[in-house]
Amino acid sequence: MVTANSFVSMKQVNIDDSFWGQYTQLVRDVVVPYQWEAINDRVEGAEKSHAVQNFKIAAGLAEGEFYGFVFQDTDVAKWLEAVGYLLMKQPNPELEAIADEMIDIIEKAQQPDGYLNTYFTIKAPEDKWKNLTEAHELYTAGHMIEAAVAYYEATGKTKLLDIVCRFADHIAEVFGDGPDQLPGYDGHQEIELALVKLYHATGNEKYLNLSKYFIDMRGTNNFFEEEAEKRGWTSIWHKNRIHIDKKYFQVHKPVREQAEAVGHAVRVVYMLSGMIDIARETNDETLLNASRTLWNNIVGKQMYITGGIGSMVHGEAFSVDYDLPNDTVYAETCASIGLIFSAQRMLQLEPHAHYADVMERALYNTVISGMALDGKHFFYVNPLEVFPSQCHGHNHNYNHIKPVRPEWYGCACCPPNLARLLSSLGDYLYSVNNDTIYSHLFIGGKTQVELNGNSIELTQVSELPWQGKVLYEVSVDAPVSFGLAVRIPGWSDHASIYVNGEEIELSGLMKDGYAVIHREWKNGDKVELKLDMSIKRMKSHPKIRANAGKVALQRGPIVYCIEEADNGGNLQHVRLPKNAELKLAFNDELAGGVVTIEADGLIEEASDWSDELYAANAELQQKPKKLTFIPYYTWANRGEGEMMVWVKE
């Protein structure tokens, strides 16, 4: 059942891509250094972090009170994880020294029993493990574990790995079915997938079993109510009494029975990633089926066209099937990152282009929309329609919508999450399944693959996302037989492939969305892929009410939007007729140069509208209007203004 389709480690992948190169460079040169400043409270005007200082206090190296969220430690952990990925690709002794120093502090902050969490150590040592529902204790542990594994794999240094092993050993003592153990799990999933990484790094099955325990137990008992009862129903957040919304935490049912994504979106996709990991590691078919069901619900009924998920600010949560408002949307950057984690893990189990399509959709749209092109301003929420006059606290339904990217957040989950994803992008490109190498994303660079004892170097040159040409070149010492599976994206109506200049017939080669070319490859063999880059007028499922009568433009993987900077205001009156001519253009001032789309649209104008709020038989005039569509991810880079993805037809 469960196939072994392993992703090629980012260690073997050297990205060299005209589009993604700017992001990987940005993360290295700006984002990671900037975030270090931010978590050390050295960025003027940014919200206070205190994350590093908390560790110093817990380590006895400084005096003071804990400050920040109960999960403030994760900002340090995610930063360290990103540092690990950077060091995997390029030595940086200075950065490594800073990280080592941070790890020394973390070591001192660890308690003798292995416990590690500055909130509880400084502020509430007697409250450890008493409010898993709200306190993010295992979530925070999970992020530290992920950091440790990345840092160990990059540097070979074991200090942080040893720290988290001690912590994980302690957790394995605290949780379980024994008489003095807690039969519980965390309110925020994350440790599940982290423990699988720790298992891989150490080979210690205890960590795999602990992860499986959390997955298996979730939603099977009333742990949150029971721990609440024990501590007197206190709450970290609520005035009188904790309110436990089981769906918010995905504990309303055992995970194997959760057919619909509900509650906090990030938790769902982190949970799903852990589920897929355990399904793979333990050959658990029921868990694989449950993962597939949950995945299909998310991407088939609850995903924005931008790859965003979570349509409600309340609980940063999923709503119900097909309820995808564009303006009150949540679509947290972290949730789309988690969706990518899940997609990559599903690809490991069943290489189907559908998963890679979603990964690509989230990556090119919501994920990179989350960061300004200076690497210093970030979106947490990624709306598909913005009218700034509603934001700024005037209408509370839009309080969470920022019309421009802020510098840093007190609750800073998204920026470091972006940093760790973009710095480990190489992990998402290629996988190997038996004798076949899969290419999932069109991101250029060189990749080393070991296949049945043969060393293969694959060089990809991609003109995506602006042009549909991708070139692969094979370097081998001697001819090797293997399959090269090239993804044909869902957005491409047709594709052609040329091997050494000669077009090949694809129909017989297609398997689950990949063109699988089996042959004996010789050094210098070239595969050229040509994709359909026509502009697509996208419609959405008729049950998505917010998009009824509306159209969105997509070209290649890029979803487009209209912005006030190009089109003026009152975008609610803009229409894109069915027969409107759509022309490609290029804006070399926006985001380092992007392909835009010019269209002959219409705008309904009311030049002679009186002051009346409502009028009988008033006619608005439709006037021609040149429209400029820009890539969604580049919105809000030219000041504050209206923006809209779905336009009236």
Place this chain on the structure above:
Amino acid sequence: MVTANSFVSMKQVNIDDSFWGQYTQLVRDVVVPYQWEAINDRVEGAEKSHAVQNFKIAAGLAEGEFYGFVFQDTDVAKWLEAVGYLLMKQPNPELEAIADEMIDIIEKAQQPDGYLNTYFTIKAPEDKWKNLTEAHELYTAGHMIEAAVAYYEATGKTKLLDIVCRFADHIAEVFGDGPDQLPGYDGHQEIELALVKLYHATGNEKYLNLSKYFIDMRGTNNFFEEEAEKRGWTSIWHKNRIHIDKKYFQVHKPVREQAEAVGHAVRVVYMLSGMIDIARETNDETLLNASRTLWNNIVGKQMYITGGIGSMVHGEAFSVDYDLPNDTVYAETCASIGLIFSAQRMLQLEPHAHYADVMERALYNTVISGMALDGKHFFYVNPLEVFPSQCHGHNHNYNHIKPVRPEWYGCACCPPNLARLLSSLGDYLYSVNNDTIYSHLFIGGKTQVELNGNSIELTQVSELPWQGKVLYEVSVDAPVSFGLAVRIPGWSDHASIYVNGEEIELSGLMKDGYAVIHREWKNGDKVELKLDMSIKRMKSHPKIRANAGKVALQRGPIVYCIEEADNGGNLQHVRLPKNAELKLAFNDELAGGVVTIEADGLIEEASDWSDELYAANAELQQKPKKLTFIPYYTWANRGEGEMMVWVKE
């Protein structure tokens, strides 16, 4: 400047109207008796009230704890006020005995110093007057004052009036600029307008001055912060510390400088009513101008076509100009009732049909939408677009939207507010200005007017809202010269008036929206008014984004909607073409018989849509669809289903 245009008291008005008769009857026979049961906790399945029990406990007649909101007493007060109005029109010894008994309890619940509030008496006697921001103490007093005035005017009995005078005397000692007084006002306006009523009932100027004090002081100091500082920033609602949003309470500016309606909508219109009262009583032109400015902002930029106001659930509040979402709307029944209070008061100052148009719009649409036709189910929130799948707690943006009317609310402000408005409807029909009698609403019945020593009886027979014919007949002992000012509603494109069967030329008679017919009236003189009842395709101001490209139907004062019961689901795909034929029909099963509108509409259907969430170049087919529009106020009387006022064109 300030003219004296006095409304004819409901005592002089006997409503006998085929449309409104059912409502006044319903309030008398069902609503008021039912609400007495509800506030005595004798309605099975309804939310607990405890309102009467709180008074018994405070009176020492029962044991127990206070239960309910801090303003729970107002449910009793509003009920007593409605009883007063009922008794004004029809003796009911049994009901009067019940009310007298309740008043005896209230008397016993009053403290020796005049203080009256069961929350503080039972639960927190040491906290009196320490949290005006949140505790609704003066608001609750105001409702008891209104009840006392109504009950006194109906019965001549002074017990409750004496109670509230003692309370008001106490309040006048507590509040003021003296060294031991509080320079404050209530977080929820209401006492201002109530004290003006008390002044009228007693002639005691102290009450007028106290009202003026509250109006004048509001927003001129930092009273809420100062009282918070004194009591240590505690809050009734918030966990750690009170959060004072000055705009929510309309204390961000002095009332004379508040040009835009912000914050809690009911508070705004109650405040506005008090402002207009004080402007009139004290000849205060600046206050009149401020009232006019605030009114114009509300109805010119922040009102739904149904006369609903308040577009946000957060704070039950106004948003910003032209921000009128139809689905996440608030449009509280109480707010439209308060808007009617303000409209009537503005008419007293300047008889302009514009105010009566708004009064009528709110009355025929939002207000009566607030109550099911059984008199036992009520809407607090009156949406203009409902998709039940979003409600029921799935999407929290719609948590406040109920797709059918619930029985009773724990926070039961709206049902008794409806009862007191509908039972005093006679107060809103006629006013007298010098020698002119104004007819503001087309509601049939007999009215006695004393005009310069002459007794005039006016009989109105109205065929509204279904037909546009209104007949007035004058009864006088001897011919009397006076003006009869008949409102020509804004929705009527043309109107004709016949005096004793002969059409008169209106052009010279029109003044501020009224046709003013001056003549020597003889006994039996008849005036017939014929109004334009054509169906109007209404458009909204282009800045109202939610309605861009949409149309609503209105006929006479009635706004229409489409409902799933008649039209099936997926209303988001329904279109009403510009040239669609609109035909009148009659549904005699709905709400006792209503005029409906049949239209040749379209629906976009996607019969062959695959499972995909998004698809390129997919075409939805437009198919003919017979549409049935029903009066908005009758929605949600046939089970749960979709509903929509603004339909795509």
